Each structure stands twice: as structure tokens, then as C-alpha cells.
Amino acid sequence: MALTQSIDHRFATQSLDKPPVQHSNVIPFPSARALLQVTLPHPPHDLAGTQLRALLHSPLGVYVVSAEAVREExxxxxxxxxxxxxxxxxxxxxxxxxxxxxxxxxxxNVAKAR
Structure with a gap:
């Protein structure tokens, strides 16, 4: 007949009514965010959106939150x-x-402003 043993002795001695103690001393802070305005010139002889397409397909494409065509830009x-x-x-x-x-x-922070 086999004897039953606890695999992890930390959990065997820990009280069930207390939450587990976290041993991490790192507190994650949300990084500060900034909005950067960029204007892409759009000459009349150039295909529409060529530079915008290049920007969106670059690694910076994930940062784009809005794009608006105004006259020649x-x-x-x-x-x-x-x-x-x-x-x-x-x-x-x-x-x-x-x-x-x-x-x-x-x-x-948009959530705090509303």
C-alpha cells in the first residue's frame, strides 16, 4: 500500500483562509504615452496614399491612430x-x-477625463 505525500511542502503548511504571498518587488507602471503629429505631403502627380501606405506597412503602422487627407497632404x-x-x-x-x-x-488618460 502506497503512502500519500504532498508534492509541495509550501502548500501543505499554508493556511487555506490566507491569500498566497507574492514575492515580486516589481510594480508595473503604465508607460507615459504621447501623440505625435506627422504630415505627409501629397503632390498632385503622386498616387494617392503612396506615402501613407509606406508608413502603414512599416513597423510604425501599429502606432497610427488617425489619418486625414487635407488638400495636398x-x-x-x-x-x-x-x-x-x-x-x-x-x-x-x-x-x-x-x-x-x-x-x-x-x-x-482618456478614461479619467470622461
Missing amino acids: VRVQLDIACEDLDFTLHTLISTVPAALIGPLKRRG
Whole structure:
């Protein structure tokens, strides 16, 4: 006849009415976000959306939150983490060199504002 034993002695001695103790000293903080306005010039002889298509198919495509065509330009808004600013600017310059980089604004928490 086999004797039953607990596989893990930590759980055998722990009280069932107490929650388990977490041993992690890392507290995750949400990263600060920023909105970056980018203007893509759209010459009349160029195919519509060529530069926008290049931007959307680049690694920066995941950051695009809005795009709007106004006259001879396309205004794009990127929602980025502040620590990704260096990567974003380098990738933007190499992907769409004609892009005009606008102001960087800190994004407020939309949930708290409503």
C-alpha cells in the first residue's frame, strides 16, 4: 500500500483562509504615452496614399491612430510610448523622408477625463 505525500511542502503548511504571498518587488507602471503629429505631403502627380501606405506597412503602422487627407497632404497621428520616441523618429525618417514631424503632446488618460 502506497503512502500519500504532498508534492509541495509550501502548500501543505499554508493556511487555506490566507491569500498566497507574492514575492515580486516589481510594480508595473503604465508607460507615459504621447501623440505625435506627422504630415505627409501629397503632390498632385503622386498616387494617392503612396506615402501613407509606406508608413502603414512599416513597423510604425501599429502606432497610427488617425489619418486625414487635407488638400495636398495627409495628416497622421501616432500614439507612442515616450521611451519609443527615438525608434519612432529614426524609423519615420528612413521610411518616409518627406514627412514633416509636428509637435509631440503628452496624451492624458482618456478614461479619467470622461
